[in-house]
Amino acid sequence: MSREIKLHKDTMIVSETNTKGIILYANADFCEIAGYTKDELIGSGHNMVRHNDMPKAAFKDLWSHMQDNKVWNGIVKNKCKNGDYYWVNATVYNVTKSDGEKRHVSVRVKPTELEVKNAITLYKTLN
Numbered sequence: 501m502s503r504e505i506k507l508h509k510d511t512m513i514v515s516e517t518n519t520k521g522i523i524l525y526a527n528a529d530f531c532e533i534a535g536y537t538k539d540e541l542i543g544s545g546h547n548m549v550r551h552n553d554m555p556k557a558a559f560k561d562l563w564s565h566m567q568d569n570k571v572w573n574g575i576v577k578n579k580c581k582n583g584d585y586y587w588v589n590a591t592v593y594n595v596t597k598s599d600g601e602k603r604h605v606s607v608r609v610k611p612t613e614l615e616v617k618n619a620i621t622l623y624k625t626l627n
């Protein structure tokens with residue numbers, strides 16, 4: 501049985517990807533919650549934490565926001581290395597490095613119980 505890992509109110513999971521969704525940076529909270537080492541995360545596609553309950557439309561929307569240079573916010577269910585899962589309130593946005601390289605950053609905090617409840621209902625209808 502998979503268990504829900506609840507974020508602490510101070511947890512902040514941060515990652516940065518290139519424009520193909522390859523992880524280039526992962527902070528300590530990301531490693532701790534998802535159960536991966538930094539070495540395992542960096543260089544992998546961000547879909548390595550994708551949970552099957554997440555509708556494809558959510559990520560389509562995220563990527564279209566990145567394309568349009570808009571900030572995306574959403575409630576995301578992610579899978580840990582051991583099969584457990586965790587919900588986050590994610591904010592994803594574009595950054596441009598000093599050399600002009602474009603990247604995407606995601607900052608995730610603990611969602612409210614209502615946000616998770618509404619996401620479960622919405623994602624069931626989308627799946």
Ligand SMILES: Cc1cc2nc3c(=O)[nH]c(=O)nc-3n(C[C@H](O)[C@H](O)[C@H](O)COP(=O)(O)O)c2cc1C
Pocket residue numbers: 515516517520521545546547548549550551554559562576578592604605606
């Ligand atoms: C900065 C950034 C952070 C992302 N974070 C997640 C995440 O936490 N979980 C997730 O499933 N997908 C995340 N994605 C989306 C994935 O890149 C991917 O589109 C998604 O997991 C769907 O995978 P698929 O294309 O293999 O179906 C993120 C993308 C970006 C650009």
